Amino acid sequence: MVLLRLFVGWHFLYEGIIKLYNPDWTSVGYLASAQGPFRSFFIWMTSDAMIGIADWGNKIALVFVGLTLLLGIFEKCGAIVGAVLLAMYYLAHPSFPWLTEVSVEGSYWFVNKNLIELMVCVVIYQLPTSRYFGLQRFFDKKEVLTQSN
Amino acid sequence: MKFTRRDALKGLGGIPLMGAVWWAGAASTVAKKKERSAILEQLNIQPSLPAAVPGIGGDPIRVGIIGFGIRGEQLCRALGFATNEWKEEMRLAAEENPNNSTLADFEAQDKLNVHLAGICDIFDYRANKALNSFNTPDNKMERFRTYQEMIRSGKVDAVVIATPDHWHAPMTIDALENNIHVYVEKPMTHNVEETYRLREAARNSKATLQVGHQHRQTLSFQTAKDIIEKGTIGHVSLIQTNTNRNDDNGAWMYDIHPDASPQTIDWDMFLGSAPKVPFNKNHFFRWRKWWAYGSGLSGDLLSHDYDRLNCVLNMGIPDSVMTSGGIYTHRDGRNVPDVLQVNMEYPNFSTGSSQAKGKEQGMTFVYSATLGNGFNRPTILMGHDGTLELGNQLTIWPDRQSTRYADNIENEKMSPGVPIYQYDPGASTPDGVASATSQYFADKGLMWTYINGARVDSTFLHMREWLSCARNGGKVSCGVKEGFEEAISSHMAGLSYKLGRRIEWDKETEQLKPIEGIDFDEALLAPM
Numbered sequence A: 001m002v003l004l005r006l007f008v009g010w011h012f013l014y015e016g017i018i019k020l021y022n023p024d025w026t027s028v029g030y031l032a033s034a035q036g037p038f039r040s041f042f043i044w045m046t047s048d049a050m051i052g053i054a055d056w057g058n059k060i061a062l063v064f065v066g067l068t069l070l071l072g073i074f075e076k077c078g079a080i081v082g083a084v085l086l087a088m089y090y091l092a093h094p095s096f097p098w099l100t101e102v103s104v105e106g107s108y109w110f111v112n113k114n115l116i117e118l119m120v121c122v123v124i125y126q127l128p129t130s131r132y133f134g135l136q137r138f139f140d141k142k143e144v145l146t147q148s149n
Numbered sequence B: 001m002k003f004t005r006r007d008a009l010k011g012l013g014g015i016p017l018m019g020a021v022w023w024a025g026a027a028s029t030v031a032k033k034k035e036r037s038a039i040l041e042q043l044n045i046q047p048s049l050p051a052a053v054p055g056i057g058g059d060p061i062r063v064g065i066i067g068f069g070i071r072g073e074q075l076c077r078a079l080g081f082a083t084n085e086w087k088e089e090m091r092l093a094a095e096e097n098p099n100n101s102t103l104a105d106f107e108a109q110d111k112l113n114v115h116l117a118g119i120c121d122i123f124d125y126r127a128n129k130a131l132n133s134f135n136t137p138d139n140k141m142e143r144f145r146t147y148q149e150m151i152r153s154g155k156v157d158a159v160v161i162a163t164p165d166h167w168h169a170p171m172t173i174d175a176l177e178n179n180i181h182v183y184v185e186k187p188m189t190h191n192v193e194e195t196y197r198l199r200e201a202a203r204n205s206k207a208t209l210q211v212g213h214q215h216r217q218t219l220s221f222q223t224a225k226d227i228i229e230k231g232t233i234g235h236v237s238l239i240q241t242n243t244n245r246n247d248d249n250g251a252w253m254y255d256i257h258p259d260a261s262p263q264t265i266d267w268d269m270f271l272g273s274a275p276k277v278p279f280n281k282n283h284f285f286r287w288r289k290w291w292a293y294g295s296g297l298s299g300d301l302l303s304h305d306y307d308r309l310n311c312v313l314n315m316g317i318p319d320s321v322m323t324s325g326g327i328y329t330h331r332d333g334r335n336v337p338d339v340l341q342v343n344m345e346y347p348n349f350s351t352g353s354s355q356a357k358g359k360e361q362g363m364t365f366v367y368s369a370t371l372g373n374g375f376n377r378p379t380i381l382m383g384h385d386g387t388l389e390l391g392n393q394l395t396i397w398p399d400r401q402s403t404r405y406a407d408n409i410e411n412e413k414m415s416p417g418v419p420i421y422q423y424d425p426g427a428s429t430p431d432g433v434a435s436a437t438s439q440y441f442a443d444k445g446l447m448w449t450y451i452n453g454a455r456v457d458s459t460f461l462h463m464r465e466w467l468s469c470a471r472n473g474g475k476v477s478c479g480v481k482e483g484f485e486e487a488i489s490s491h492m493a494g495l496s497y498k499l500g501r502r503i504e505w506d507k508e509t510e511q512l513k514p515i516e517g518i519d520f521d522e523a524l525l526a527p528m
Helices: A002-020 A028-032 A039-045 A048-071 A075-092 A113-126 A136-148 B005-012 B014-043 B070-078 B084-096 B102-108 B124-134 B147-152 B165-177 B192-204 B219-229 B267-271 B281-285 B296-313 B406-410 B432-444 B458-472 B480-499 B520-525
Strands: B061-066 B114-120 B158-161 B181-184 B209-211 B236-244 B320-326 B339-346 B363-370 B379-383 B386-390 B394-398 B421-423 B448-451 B454-457 B503-506
Touching (some): A002 A048, A002 A075, A002 B014, A028 A039, A028 A048, A028 A075, A039 A048, A048 A075, A048 B014, B014 B421, B061 B070, B061 B147, B070 B124, B070 B158, B084 B102, B084 B124, B114 B124, B147 B158, B147 B165, B158 B458, B165 B181, B165 B192, B181 B458, B192 B480, B209 B458, B209 B480, B219 B386, B219 B394, B219 B421, B236 B296, B296 B339, B296 B363, B296 B386, B296 B480, B339 B480, B454 B458, B480 B503, B480 B520
Parallel strands (some): B061 B114, B158 B181, B181 B209, B236 B363
Antiparallel strands (some): B236 B379, B320 B339, B320 B503, B339 B363, B448 B454
């Protein structure tokens, strides 16, 4: 479980850092080409007023999830944010057989990599490991200490 | 409570991992960015911004419309006037498909200081259609029976000519001689002789002439000019442009209106200089299919592609032209070809060279067209140092054997399969996903250009420039020089097809080199 958590954190952090250090990066393309039932919502996010918020929100959220899962602190919070992000990615380009898939590598039928990683986030939420490996370990010890006093 | 060493390891174990991932991500992004900006710096291409056009001050310019068919309606919309029928149609289209922003785009278009004062169409239905929508308390509009009447009425300052090709020159010349500004659709003329007369009239007129090659306003073409001037792709030896259509509308099979009859159409006026034939709806609505009124692929579509390149390269009229083709996909009684291959030779032209002086000179411009297949073949400029794909977007690939980029290719900073420059004014991003989708949109809209990311009708920009020059003076993008080159080049292509011979241009005398026993205009307009 620790390894699983570290791998997901690793992935999120790297995605976030890549975007953070590239001033040209934007989610316009991904959002503008959205498909499926929530298409209009994602298109709305590409508006001038929204796109800056969407881009920065995404970058900060990615780095946040990466840090929490890698460092092992507030991991439940990180797992929820990660699951919400992945749900949005999935809904923007859902792998429904009746939609033409754009810019996707691999072949999927409903279940795709985003959905799987989302489920992993749920599992991480259910089975937290930061008490065992992560910064949380120190806080826990302190708590135990306070209680025993 | 004491932390053991085991606690410290397990508690802090994530930190080095985080550091490694952070460093790896940052380092690779920064390195890529550096490489990219080094290449861009080396190329030093300046993406063009739209030219600032002085506003049209004072009283509104009074514009008369001659010809209110498919293109006439489009031109009116570019001037800010859409028929009620069209607005309703677009409203329904937007209701059906929320992504259809045609009506919203039209309504967002800047308003021009224009009064649509007159309409002249020889088909009653079309003239009335214009009056019904445009003759309002704010915009008094009058119907004129003939263009001569409109030009001499004193009620219009400018005319827009969107008629069949054989009427372009007579109307333009008459308007220019009366100092009425003219926006005329392409091709500028229908035969060789009148091209000279029109040029003379334009030179002697106080009025402003703009030929309707609206893509001169497309920003990517202006950027392409900078790319060529900087020698980015080296000596261009071959240009390929294409027309690929596979539908009835694309093959000029336009709808025949049920109201059409000898009573509602001034048939003699339609014929003009064309051979006298009895009333024929097919000829009236689908005039592009006959040499008598139109000019087929060479005048309708080659003229576009030729001017697209002439505005980037300023290569002028070719030294010689060879054309072949035939009627292979629409054997419906038409006499213009529907498959056409045109080779224009420019033996003395050069876009600059990165090799030994004198090694490279000369270029062939190939136009290849079919109305029987819709596969999208892009416009390609092939240079010794690179290849430029020209559309609403631009892409440049370095050539494996390039002299200019030899070092970059050797040390793998460039790779022949990877573009070194991409220009997409419709997207603010080099994101892989973004270009895939925006490419789709951009390719669709030949008629659009992008300014600060917003779609703008290039015809609107072209007409605005014309009106601004008419009011304030200044030079239009597609005046009589450009129109003359476009018309002569198109006619050379048509003539070569007709005669099955090489047609040559004498630069000194500015004349087609004569061929014994051949009257060029007779040959060009002959039924075949």
